[in-house]
Amino acid sequence: xxxxxxxxxxxxxxxxxxxxxxxxxxxxxxxxxxxxxxxxxxxxxxxxxxxxxxxxxxxxxxxxxxxxxxxxxxxxxxxxxxxxxxxxxxxxxxxxxxxxxxxxxxxxxxxxxxxxxxxxxxxxxxxxxxxxxxxxxxxxxxxxxxxxxxxxxxxxxxxxxxxxxxxxxxxxxxxxxxxxxxxxxxxxxxxxxxxxxxxxxxxxxxxxxxxxxxxxxx
Amino acid sequence: xxxxxxxxxxxxxxxxxxxxxxxxxxxxxxxxxxxxxxxxxxxxxxxxxxxxxxxxxxxxxxxxxxxxxxxxxxxxxxxxxxxxxxxxxxxxxxxxxxxxxxxxxxxxxxxxxxxxxxxxxxxxxxxxxxxxxxxxxxxxxxxxxxxxxxxxxxxxxxxxxxxxxxxxxxxxxxxxxxxxxxxxxxxxxxxxxxxxxxxxxxxxxxxxxxxxxxxxxx
Numbered sequence: 226x227x228x229x230x231x232x233x234x235x236x237x238x239x240x241x242x243x244x245x246x247x248x249x250x251x252x253x254x255x256x257x258x259x260x261x262x263x264x265x266x267x268x269x270x271x272x273x274x275x276x277x278x279x280x281x282x283x284x285x286x287x288x289x290x291x292x293x294x295x296x297x298x299x300x301x302x303x304x305x306x307x308x309x310x311x312x313x314x315x316x317x318x319x320x321x322x323x324x325x326x327x328x329x330x331x332x333x334x335x336x337x338x339x340x341x342x343x344x345x346x347x348x349x350x351x352x353x354x355x356x357x358x359x360x361x362x363x364x365x366x367x368x369x370x371x372x373x374x375x376x377x378x379x380x381x382x383x384x385x386x387x388x389x390x391x392x393x394x395x396x397x398x399x400x401x402x403x404x405x406x407x408x409x410x411x412x413x414x415x416x417x418x419x420x421x422x423x424x425x426x427x428x429x430x431x432x433x434x435x436x437x438x439x440x441x442x443x
Numbered sequence: 444x445x446x447x448x449x450x451x452x453x454x455x456x457x458x459x460x461x462x463x464x465x466x467x468x469x470x471x472x473x474x475x476x477x478x479x480x481x482x483x484x485x486x487x488x489x490x491x492x493x494x495x496x497x498x499x500x501x502x503x504x505x506x507x508x509x510x511x512x513x514x515x516x517x518x519x520x521x522x523x524x525x526x527x528x529x530x531x532x533x534x535x536x537x538x539x540x541x542x543x544x545x546x547x548x549x550x551x552x553x554x555x556x557x558x559x560x561x562x563x564x565x566x567x568x569x570x571x572x573x574x575x576x577x578x579x580x581x582x583x584x585x586x587x588x589x590x591x592x593x594x595x596x597x598x599x600x601x602x603x604x605x606x607x608x609x610x611x612x613x614x615x616x617x618x619x620x621x622x623x624x625x626x627x628x629x630x631x632x633x634x635x636x637x638x639x640x641x642x643x644x645x646x647x648x649x650x651x652x653x654x655x656x657x658x659x660x661x
Contacts (some may be wrong), residue, residue, distance in 0.1 A: 240629070273516055273534065273535045273536050274533075274535055298491055299491075300519035300522070301498050301517060301518035301519035301522075301536060302521075303542065304518070304519075305518075305536055305540045316492050316493075317491045317492055318489065318491050318495060319492065319495070320491065322523045
């Protein structure tokens, strides 16, 4: 278990295409003002140079909020901008190689899409796992069947790591994911496509906090 | 000017799609047997994990031939496999950042598509420049107008760096590129799509050598 100090309750994964034509920086700033805990910059088809430029802008923007910035997949971009870490999936760089290249202080998160992958992740000193997808999602069509809330519970019980859920999580179901055992929720369209990303972040955070209070009371 | 010892006469840039369904490793091995001097692995749409696996295979394969392996664009892949260096284009990581991350011993090449970019490259301690494209090419549709042999001559005169040409270079025109001033030629389809990549490599090398002998005689 990592001893690094960072919050995972509301985790924003950026999606330029889902941001309704609004600049990504604006969406991220709104989320920061709304209380987002951590941001992952995900760009799947951008050239490296603009990706780095975007990363630098977000890093600068998030600094006053003390919100860590992770980069999806691309360690080169993370190294170039001095990001706080990376989030890697099962098709990305193998975890141990990523850790060697980034060092022990970097935050490294890993997506797990099956129980086998959750089991395997117990061998690694990842900083958190992302259980993916909790619900069916239009943003990751190629993914396995949804794991559901039962999947979240099962994986949280078998995993020695901090865990968040990802996949079609919004205010109305964020609490369920927490009650199922996750420490936090990763949100994509729930913030990026929200009419008011600041308010959407606040609403989701409120649901997460409420679910945690109830869980603690039980 | 770099003092690193590596040959640039015949420089293979891989292209999986142009390899006519034959495994990339086979094409690269044929080129190595035919006398290729340096290989750049270029993958523009591959996931990071298989990209790293492919890079490891090629590195292993090229080792007995003492042929350096460069990675196109992706410093993360280059770092993960311990490649000899990278080749970067104008949309990739800025040169100085790449040098900081890879260190002084790495080979770093830079594509230049205009006289202005060739001028700018004189500020950097790149190990070579690739003049791109010398001739019109179907593999890089988005590129600027071809620079032509006159462009090669102009850039080679203004540049303090070792230079190769790239863009539709095959045996029939390789000698022209050398006579125009380049030290070597980068070849994509001329080897990847050749019926016999080994023989194609030999044929191009012969033309390069012949042009150099003539140039030296003048």
